[in-house]
Amino acid sequence: MxxxxxxxxxxxxxxxxxxxxxxxxxxxxxxxxxxxxxxxxxxxxxxxxxxxxxxxxxxxxxxxxxxxxxxxxxxxxxxxxxxxxxxxxxxxxxxxxxxxxxxxxxxxxxxxxxxxxxxxxxxxxxxxxxxxxxxxxxxxxxxxxxxxxFEKCRYFFSMERDLGKPVEVPALPAGVRLVPFTPAYDEPLRLAHNEVFLDHWGSTPKSPDSWKTWYTGSRAFRPALAYLVLDGDEVVAYTLGYEYVADTAATGIREVYIGQVGTKRSHRGQGLAALALAKVMAEAAAAGFQRASLGVDADNPTGALGLYERLGYTTKNTWITYRLPLD
Missing domain, CATH: 3.40.630.30 (Gcn5-related N-acetyltransferase (GNAT))
Structure with a gap:
């Protein structure tokens, strides 16, 4: 063309x-x-x-x-x-x-x-x-x-939370461990993410190259603001944080962007995502970040919107996804 x-x-x-x-x-x-x-x-x-x-x-x-x-x-x-x-x-x-x-x-x-x-x-x-x-x-x-x-097909909320307010990290349930991200967990984390997001609209499994480009290999990824929940050696929940320096330069506010939050279906209902997310938020606040932000599908099937609201996030703006069928 x-x-x-x-x-x-x-x-x-x-x-x-x-x-x-x-x-x-x-x-x-x-x-x-x-x-x-x-x-x-x-x-x-x-x-x-x-x-x-x-x-x-x-x-x-x-x-x-x-x-x-x-x-x-x-x-x-x-x-x-x-x-x-x-x-x-x-x-x-x-x-x-x-x-x-x-x-x-x-x-x-x-x-x-x-x-x-x-x-x-x-x-x-x-x-x-x-x-x-x-x-x-x-x-x-x-x-x-x-x-x-084009026709409207999906709504997403951009949410934010002031990290000047206290962040309470829930108690760790019995039988699991909360650990910081290290490169040794990168491939197990990718596979866990692919499994977690199979039931999320518009998500597709990420190849190793795509994972490196957009996730843990991104210049914005902050390993110190990424926590995993392990059951034995299995990654069962996680939260990954990012920092976009261009945002800080433009706004004067240091913000951690919560890029991915997930729990495997086998371990949902135990508060593990809330645990990992709260830990990342607490660590970000201790490191001098002033705000946390994230995006969420308004129709997320796992109840993520309610989780974020309980942790103090409020909606800043709404995004609309449009679709046009291809023959």
């Missing part, structure tokens, strides 16, 4: 490379000032995303340029495996000063076409759909997606 196909006059389009990371970060910073999504990136964050081994940046990314300024971008990603539906995810934006000129109306169809190609290349026999998301306060994005045939 070509990339020079009907963009507004004066713009050029090309795949995104590592040398574009600074311009890409500037575009996302401009977006954040207007859209207020609570997401900030520096160039190193974006270079890390481009290093994802499952991403073919030459075909799955696009940057839109006016001279030396990146004024729009798009990325298409497909999961490692299929559980029920092959959900190809797209993302993108247009610089706020360039909105209202038809750029988004050209960008989304490009993303859709590349998503369809990726689906047919990787999982031609599976049911497929495009998933994309937006914060619920972005009226123009919601209208554009609706106009292009």
């Amino acid at each position: 070509g990339i020079d196909e009907g963009w507004p006059a004066g713009l050029t389009a090309r795949p995104i490379g590592k040398d574009d990371a600074v311009a890409w970060a500037e575009l996302l910073a401009a977006k954040e000032k207007v859209d207020a999504e609570g997401e900030n990136y520096d160039a190193d964050d974006l270079i890390e995303e481009l290093a994802d081994p499952s991403l073919d940046a030459a075909r799955d990314t696009i940057g839109l340029w006016s001279g030396e300024q990146m004024i729009g971008y798009g990325v298409v990603r497909a999961p490692d495996e299929v559980v029920d539906v092959h959900r190809v995810r797209t993302e993108g934006t247009v610089h706020p000063q360039w909105r209202g000129r038809g750029i988004g109306s050209a960008l989304v169809p490009w993303l859709n076409r590349r998503a369809a190609e990726l689906h047919h290349e990787r999982q031609p026999g599976a049911q497929g759909e495009i998933n994309t998301g937006t914060i619920d306060t972005n009226t123009s994005a919601k209208e554009l997606l609706a106009d292009l045939g």
Whole structure:
């Protein structure tokens, strides 16, 4: 699929490379000032995303340029495996000063076409759909997606908790151990995570490469803020914490992001996830973090929303995932 196909006059389009990371970060910073999504990136964050081994940046990314300024971008990603539906995810934006000129109306169809190609290349026999998301306060994005045939399919809450308030770590139940993450647990943790999230909407098993890229190999991962619950030598529950330095630079608030919380089905109902999460929060507070945040599926089947509310988290904003079926 070509990339020079009907963009507004004066713009050029090309795949995104590592040398574009600074311009890409500037575009996302401009977006954040207007859209207020609570997401900030520096160039190193974006270079890390481009290093994802499952991403073919030459075909799955696009940057839109006016001279030396990146004024729009798009990325298409497909999961490692299929559980029920092959959900190809797209993302993108247009610089706020360039909105209202038809750029988004050209960008989304490009993303859709590349998503369809990726689906047919990787999982031609599976049911497929495009998933994309937006914060619920972005009226123009919601209208554009609706106009292009997308329908709402899932809601997610971004939640936060002030770590200036005391964190009570529950007592450890008999028969299990709470241990800090070390590299020796990395592969057992990956396998446990894959098992835990099989019943979560949109989740797919993570390959070793994907796990390293987005989880324990990420530059944001903080091993000192990751705790596991063991039954014997088996990982049965866990909480993993991350720190995004670009967020701290933008907000002045040091925040631990709770990226993954899970308990194996065989050990649910014992408060193990609450134990691991509270421990991470307490350790973060002791290390000088001022706030904890996380995201949760509004229809999470394990009751995670209630757990987070009991631990003092409140909803900051709501995100909507949209779907478009692929033939």
